[in-house]
Amino acid sequence: MKTLPYGEIVGLYEHPDRDIRKRAHEIVYKELGKDHILWASAMRSVFSDHLSMCKMRKWPSPMTQSFISNDVDEETIVALLNTMEKNVGVFRDYLKLKAKVMGLEKLGNWDIEAPLPSSPDKKFSWEEAREIIVGAYTDFDPEVGQWMDEMYERRHIDATVRDGKRSGAFCATWHAGKSAYILQSFNGIMGDLFTQAHELGHAMHAYLGTRAQKPHNYEIGSCVAETGSIFGELLLAEKLLSKEGSKEEKRAVLAAILDGFGGAGYQVTTRVWFETMLYEAVQKGKFLDGEKISELWLKAREKMYGDAVEWLPEMKWWWTMKLHFYMANYRYYNYPYVYAQLFVYAMYRLYKEQGKEFVPKLKALLSAGSSRSPRDLASDIGFDVTTQEFWQKGIDQFSEFVKMFEKTL
Numbered sequence: 001m002k003t004l005p006y007g008e009i010v011g012l013y014e015h016p017d018r019d020i021r022k023r024a025h026e027i028v029y030k031e032l033g034k035d036h037i038l039w040a041s042a043m044r045s046v047f048s049d050h051l052s053m054c055k056m057r058k059w060p061s062p063m064t065q066s067f068i069s070n071d072v073d074e075e076t077i078v079a080l081l082n083t084m085e086k087n088v089g090v091f092r093d094y095l096k097l098k099a100k101v102m103g104l105e106k107l108g109n110w111d112i113e114a115p116l117p118s119s120p121d122k123k124f125s126w127e128e129a130r131e132i133i134v135g136a137y138t139d140f141d142p143e144v145g146q147w148m149d150e151m152y153e154r155r156h157i158d159a160t161v162r163d164g165k166r167s168g169a170f171c172a173t174w175h176a177g178k179s180a181y182i183l184q185s186f187n188g189i190m191g192d193l194f195t196q197a198h199e200l201g202h203a204m205h206a207y208l209g210t211r212a213q214k215p216h217n218y219e220i221g222s223c224v225a226e227t228g229s230i231f232g233e234l235l236l237a238e239k240l241l242s243k244e245g246s247k248e249e250k251r252a253v254l255a256a257i258l259d260g261f262g263g264a265g266y267q268v269t270t271r272v273w274f275e276t277m278l279y280e281a282v283q284k285g286k287f288l289d290g291e292k293i294s295e296l297w298l299k300a301r302e303k304m305y306g307d308a309v310e311w312l313p314e315m316k317w318w319w320t321m322k323l324h325f326y327m328a329n330y331r332y333y334n335y336p337y338v339y340a341q342l343f344v345y346a347m348y349r350l351y352k353e354q355g356k357e358f359v360p361k362l363k364a365l366l367s368a369g370s371s372r373s374p375r376d377l378a379s380d381i382g383f384d385v386t387t388q389e390f391w392q393k394g395i396d397q398f399s400e401f402v403k404m405f406e407k408t409l
Ligand SMILES: [Zn+2]
Pocket: 198, 202, 226, 229
């Protein structure tokens, strides 16, 4: 028997040993579920408080506050969410393919984020990572490539692993220097390359934004904040896929981006549905205790995953883990992630169609800061975000990656 801190045990979710992953999920959610009376009470308070606020401010829906703070409109978000709902099948198909690769009848919830057993354990040196990532950005645009190289040259990336360093990764804009600083922990695995390409995408955003905007309108809204970073991941994927490599290597690259989309696009959509169900239940005067909340969570989960995944019974307590649900005045933090994922995938398709012609369009978008709304920024590059046809382009790109993944089987 060993006691692990939360930060360490959640790291086991990606452990290559299936039983360890399963145990880690079991233990975490069993423990969290023990306090369901407390969690449910906190959730009831925060959700009821928000509904009272909506009434006082005459907001037509519990989502209105988030529309105002994200500078988006209802039409757009409804089109986005309807598109996700229509395309749950594509995600389930991917999960079933992943089960096949893992030699399983069906994925357990503890397998969704698992590495593929066939993944090559290739390690990348710091120099190799730099060359590949700078190369990926240079293929897109030489000026951006130069800026990215400057991030390494000036030692703006704190990547060493050392005692006492916090985990995770982020990129901070340096406005006065028209540049950025990055923190990550680099161990040379492929996931670290994706993290680095992601954070450098934020740096590209910072280089462009700080050159075009004053600090007061530089701040980038949640729906657009991940545009450079997710695009950077796709540039890296393209670079890695273009290299000579085994089927297993290509499969691992595709799984990395497909799992990313599955998490930030599909799983997060499940949270949006769940949040809506909670407001509806409170509005109808239902008393939400832990069991009732779990029931709603299972309903949302079922709508997304259908029969594609087998769940541990403890996973009904999933909602106790997501701290955002308990942050007053921070409602519907979730759909901007879905927005960003689909928006960038649609944009990537446009890049594939238009090639170099597309480059100045993306640079203009990333230069805009908060001077224009997400809807206007999209319309500048010829996108109408209020339509399902537009969002479908993002799904189509995801589908294409799924097909490429299938071909490696
Ligand atoms: Zn990011």
